[in-house]
Amino acid sequence: MRVFMQRPVLMLCLCLVAGAARAQAEAVAPGSARELSSAAEQIFKAAQPRLLQVRTLLRSTQKQASIGSGFIVDARGLAITNYHVISRYALEPETYRLEYAAADGASGALRLYAIDVINDLAVVRLEAPQQTRFAAFEFDASATAGKLTKGERLFSMGNPLDMGFGIVEGTYNGLVEKSYQAQVHFTGALNPGMSGGPVVTRKNRVAGVNVSKRIGGDLVSFLVPAEAAHRLLEQAKKREEMKAFAVREEIVAQVLRWQEDFFSALKAQGFRQAVFGAYRAPESKAAWFDCWSETNSDERPKPKVRINGSSCGTDTGIYLSNDVHHAGNANIAHTHLKSVDLNAVQFARAVSDYYGTLRFSGSGYGSGITVSDCREDFLSGAADPQRPVLRLTWCARAYRDFPGLYDFSLAAVTQDREDEALVSKLAMAGVSFAHAIAMSREFLAMLKAEHDLD
Secondary structure, rough: HHHHHHHHHHHHHHHHHHHHHHHHHHOOOOOOOHHHOHHHHHHHHHHHHHHHEEEEEOOOEEEEEEEEEEEOOOOOOOEEEOHHHHHHHHHHHOOOEEEEEHHHHHHHHEEEEEEEEEOOEEEEEEEEOOOOOOOOOOOHHHHHHOOOOOOOEEEEEEEEHHOOOEEEEEEEEEEEOOOOOOEEEEEEOOOOOOOOOOOEEOOEEEEEEEEEOOOOOOOOEEEEEEHHHHHHHHOOEEEEEEOHHHHHHHHHHHHHHHHHHHHHHHHOEEEEEEEEEEEEEEEOOOOOOEEEEEEEOOOOOOOOOEEEHHHHHHHOEOOOOEOOEEEOOOEEEEEEEEEEEOHHHHHHHHHHHHHHOOOOOOOOOOOOOOOEEEEEEEOOOOOOOOOEEEEEEEEEEEOOOOOOOOEEEEEEOOOOOOEEEEEEEEEEEOOOOHHHHHHHHHHHHHOEOOHHOO
């Protein structure tokens, strides 16, 4: 499970981190601790004037609703953070406001200049007198060119758990494999509140941006590549402050542009026909569709219906709002059911019960997403002798804050045999209606029955 390091989203993570923080405190007690390297000391000392805590405050109470980190990258006061850190303000500027707190105790308002929801980035500007010049980080040329060496030591900074600014040593492990989006695998301890903070090289130049961690693993963290942050900064330098009415439009436009590339890449990679008993079903050939399988064959007592399945999906997670965390996800799952000692009626009931357990899966929850609208029908295979009769359930729900984006779910179960069935599911999150329809049609066209295998 991947989580974004923003306090309201991370209640589970905060509980886990609290224990880890206590263990670390014991480990570094006098007489038993390994002190930070001299390189880290020098890096942190030089970096402090450039570090920020980014706070989203509720206007009605003037209390913080969420916190993250950021860092200054331009002498005129432009700073980089994560989009998810400032998303509440970006979407509801009348309800929230942005504030920064610097390591030297200075504080002030922030203005939003640019967002990149695909890479979870934002550029903000510190409010200050016009002639004010800020100390700023520079980007590492090797990092922006994607030429860092795996195993290189990096240093992450931020304000974890609102405990004060700190530094963490870690290792660069290249881009995450089996991922459509470029993400840096960072072996280091990132914690809530560090989102949006800088990760630098030994020369104190930006190599990436803190963004998320994986729960259930040790020191498995993720960074936004420096290239994406540098590109957004250059765009922000040419822009005026973003207007509130333009934010949602820009978010939808960015997601729709991303989808064009994603679905084009998906089609270019092609599909293979996976074998499930007497059936053939589509699985993507794309390396970033990660597949897992499961079976009940080893259960005791022996099951009356043998179930073998596979599930393939992307690890895409485009954060749009508190209600929509993982737009851009796509998942294809197939489950083959074979009767062991049931008659036709009993098997039909077992298949129907299993099919009924398939619940709608989407990218989020809450008031920002409508209730699912589902339709059920049968698809005849008369036009194609290898097309089994299918019972279909097609569901959709809309994103209220982002018109034109939907979650879709298509479930299909074969109806052509008395002792064997294939249950297939296609789920897509945060996609356009046109892409959902096109993908659904292609998916159904590739479901086949090989009757000569009897």
